[in-house]
Amino acid sequence: MTEIRLYNTRTRQKERFEPIDPANVRMYVCGPTVYDRAHLGNARPVVTFDVLYRLLKCLAKEKNWQKVTYVRNFTDVDDKINAAALKRKQAGDPRSLEELIRERTEETIGWYHADMDALGALRPGREPRATEFIGAMIAMIEDLIAKGHAYAAEGHVLFRVRSYKDYGALSGRSVDDMIAGARVEVAPFKEDPMDFVLWKPSDGDLPGWDSPWGRGRPGWHIECSAMSYELLGPSFDIHGGGIDLQFPHHENEIAQSCCAHPEGNFATIWMHNEMLLVEGKKMSKSLGNFFTVRDLLEQGVPGEVIRLVFLSTHYRSPMDWTDEKAREAKETLRTWFRLSQPEQPNPYGLHSVVPSLVNDLNTPEAIRGLHMLATHGEGAQLRAALDLLGLTPSSDWWCKGKEDRSEDGLMVGLGWSGNRSSDEIDLAWKLAFRWAGLRRDRNYPAADALRKAALLGGLELRATKNADADAEILDSFDLATLNGVELE
């Protein structure tokens, strides 16, 4: 039986994975705050945990698990969302702030789905929105107050960090150490500087809900505790997210959940993906060095190429995004897709990747397995392995159009990828026949010169056994350059 081993941030070691309840394997991943397009860094946990989700589903039968429940939230209550809506209102939009906020979050969720779909990520089974669980959050906060773990002060409710003895265990820090460095907000109504907000007051313009502490809105951390409890219960198997959420977000989630539901132990395994870097620096909002998934897609980088670049680095290592990696990944996928797509998947191919994946999602090693299958020409097995990893073509960009024509007794083949205009294809034919003619006449100097010039314009000419010439339109094909060639 296949043993799954996963690195648990909480214990700092790889652990054998056994679900609490084989009838329902449960994982929760922190999702996006929906106020803008997802940047590339946002995509890393999505791809990482999508691989885990697919792996767990793939092994469910063998393991006798009845189902895998994957929950990923949308944070649709947040000051950044409010700010974005307020900006529109100030720009003269006549609608109410509430309507603008709703529109903004709806729109952003649509973008998020489209962009993550493009990366080959399966939608989680549940995608709860924070605003749908305000009641559950209020109930949880009331419970925390009743149990002495939280207190109300000046319209706020704060979590009493000192009341939870294991606070800091996940991230390996102590309350006293943190206060020493103290970069925490000093608020006069806090009992302790580390106490964090569960509920805060909203004034007239801001979205708010009635609560025992007046009209207000929840703090950031409580939503994940409330929603995971409602949908997965007091104990579940895996909790995931980016490493930057380890503190304070996940630490606070643990404190809230464990204090409110001492009968459970919240998440068994904590998994954190490392950051995505651009030019060696973390992609982040504050640095402003980010670009979105949509930006890349629009530049012609297919989603599965982005995905392969991500998978080529282990999820617990920082990954530097480079154009060079994208270029290599595209070439690799082109080869793999051409070999595998005509085939029906042969599940035997899974043996080439699953042993790597069950070892804490060792995707780089799994990729080696894919290369092995490709080298041995195992298209059907490769197909199955690619599908497991979510590397399925989103379009026919990799596909080779192929046509043969004869003219003046010459036989010439032309191939191209994706969509090409008839002008482009006509010109390619013209050059290919001219080259074939020159070669038939044994005018090699002219033929070589033409081939060289054509290549610079993105048309590759080559001799084949079965025809007089074979031409391929490359990605770099440029009509203007090649028109110049023809005139010479």
Added chain:
RNA sequence: GGCGAGUUGGCGGAGUGGUUACGCAGCGGAUUGCAAAUCCGUGUACAGGAGUUCGAUUCUCCUACUCGCCUCCA
């Protein structure tokens, strides 16, 4: 300042107490009028220092450097 992760061949990137992935690039060969493509072959790298060991890239300690968290962040 506190805490954590990392430093592998030209580049990317796994892994291992002794047999040293994989990809790209390079080199050699087959093939080719020449190329391309393809196929075959080829590379003994693990930041520096000390220690443990029969033996360390792999374990321990120290140093240097890089990155992250401690503030919104995936």
